[in-house]
Amino acid sequence: MARDVGKVVLAYSGGLDTSVILKWLQEAYGCEVVTFTADLGQGEELEPARRKAEMAGVKEIFIEDLREEFTRDFVFPMFRANALYEGVYLLGTSIARPLIAKRQIEIARKVGADAVAHGATGKGNDQVRFELSYYALEPGIRVIAPWREWDLTSRTKLIDFAEKHQIPIAKDKRGEAPFSVDANLLHTSSEGKVLEDPWEEPGEFVYSRTVSPEAAPDKPTYIEVEFERGDAVAIDGERLSPATLLARLNDLGGANGIGRLDLVENRFVGMKSRGVYETPGGTVLHAAHRGIESITLDRGAGHLKDELMPRYAELIYNGFWFSPEREMLQALIDKSQEHVSGTVRLKLYKGSVRVVGRKSPNTLYSLSHVTFEEDAVYDQHDAEGFIKLNALRLKLLRRRGMNQ
Template sequence: MSAAAASTKERVVLAYSGGLDTSVMVKWLQLERDLDVIAICANVGQDAEDLEWVKQKALDMDAIYSDAVDLRKPYASRILKKAVQANALYENTYPLLSALSRPMIAKYLVDYAHKHGARYIAHGCTGKGNDQVRFETCIHALDPEIEIIAPVREWDLLTREQEMAWASEHNVPVPTTAAKPYSIDDNLWGRAIECGVLEDPWNEPPADIWTMTVDPKDAPDEPEYLTIGFERGVPVSVNGERMKYLPLIIKVNEICGKHGFGRIDMVENRLVGIKSHECYECPASLALIRVHQALEQLCLDRDTQHFKHQIDQRWATLVYDGLWFSQLKEALDAFVESTQEFVTGEVRAKLYKGSLTVVGRRSDYAIYDYGLATYSEGDTFDRASSHGFIELHSLQSKTWSRKQGPGARRAAEGHDFEQF
């Protein structure tokens, strides 16, 4: 009989990354809460594709079960597909790389809790960050009966330095050092970097935080053109080569990173009410969203494009706030999906020294009509129709002005007046 089967202790499924917080947490849950720990590491595209070392590290710290589950393909096909279709940028800047991975990880944590009969799920999210909200909201949406343990909100290890000292005292191996105390979260959609010198928003981000993108000044001196093909709003090809979505994201990360494109330095409004200085490195996500927006400009009519921009912003905020599993999010998914029926075509972009510029777009479903748009030979637009359109469009303005607005006031006062 295995140790796991023989134990009579209650069990907790821990969202485990192998980093500072969750490494300390494996031992803390055993010592302070007297629980058997089931450590689950989700591979959503971290730097190291082989996460067996993370699995073994938890077992070496006496976890009764550990697993490193590869979620890269479903993460790309089920979640990152929707992120591009919705042009998901929180505060029109951040492509939601951390927020997007949490719903899928939460689902698997709940699945493992059911499988192993665990009453609890634990996470290592900071007590002042967004991820605690995301994980717990998603978990509660999937199974309201599971209880959450958030040690970071309970223990007296209030600084990263104190955590590292506790880890040393209890022989817990951790990758973080006092000399480089960044908190890093990375997956297919990019890297999030915070803490350390970045906590002062006046400080320029140190060069050593960037790993996916070269310094733009060291990027190639010649531009490179990148063509992305789409079908129904989903990227399907790179430079004419058809690819599945997972390798396509990896390929675009490589191409854009080589040219120094994809760095973000922003002050972000966290859900919990704190402003935070965040750095992100998102070559593929920013590139794919930008070129997708360019294709939508070609294929969506004016009203749909304008309204979808509002929906995209609301979609991004819902996901940022941890409401992936919610009624409104599902309704917005349906709207976004319906708009993508004819978003099929190609977009060409030029990469150069940290920049990406869209320089071409084409689609068999383009609403753009050359004959209507051109001022040269071949112009098919009937200019005479503009007079009647303007008369009708301005009718309410004219009527308002005569009765209540500038026209009425001018007639009453008998002179011009300042309007602005």
């Protein structure tokens, strides 16, 4: 193993994996480790991470609140696209990685580090997302991925290493090391252990942000979300910052059992994995955004967006946030949002969210055109020529077939 690293910036959560990685980097590389902990709204106290880093002898510790930047510059642009991976996943983990990587690189430049490190395993998507972002921003950076280098190849060996070096190990309610949980302001993601069998229904102990739909209130909750140029800016008339707005939607959605997803997905590295996600605020926001688009987007623009969305979502899932193709698609998406302003009324009830009202100063909905009552703006006789022109090629094809 090469040991020509003087200083490395580690993406550090303070959990078992990154705490072990911190000690391992000090031993294996004999280098100075700088820790970076991002507050992306995971809902945990971050000062314990600082104390753990200090106990490990770390001199440069960065703990930064990135919730507003995360929501404004990453989550909201993605939601303008209505992005869903494989039709259902709102990409809560995927969209957080490029921001963490971006800030790591900025810190590496600031402290003069020659390497960055992450705690993603060699089986998952996150290693790809982190490293593609690193290289896109700093092509010559050295990347250390301990899970691909060390001999701690199992959870048991990891815990043994931690105990040997007196690294604290978190316990779940059953006195065991918990299953893997990743959280940020957009979602929670749970994987591993009891969740590895896709036939077994997740227990209620897996969920932390949502009540079960069965236990949600028997009375629906109505809310109004206001949009400007494709971004949500207010709830029930109260203007809020991006992060505060998403947090408010999390509370409203979670209280009504909205946003649970049990998914077997296709990882970029080739295998299938089972994840249990909670995205209460994002699920509400996605429905609201589609609701306002339904009256403000032209048919051609809306259908083109829907065609491009799976490609856009796949780019984010696979780690290509900083790629030129994602940026090109983003420019198209943002152009489509110029007139996507107005208000959507939603009904939240026992795990479901439905659009029940929408209005906009830029609406393309014309009651005078669609009414079943008598009108003076639409000549129904025009439809005859429209149908005949569209039927022409079908007639020619049929006649050719009859003559063969």
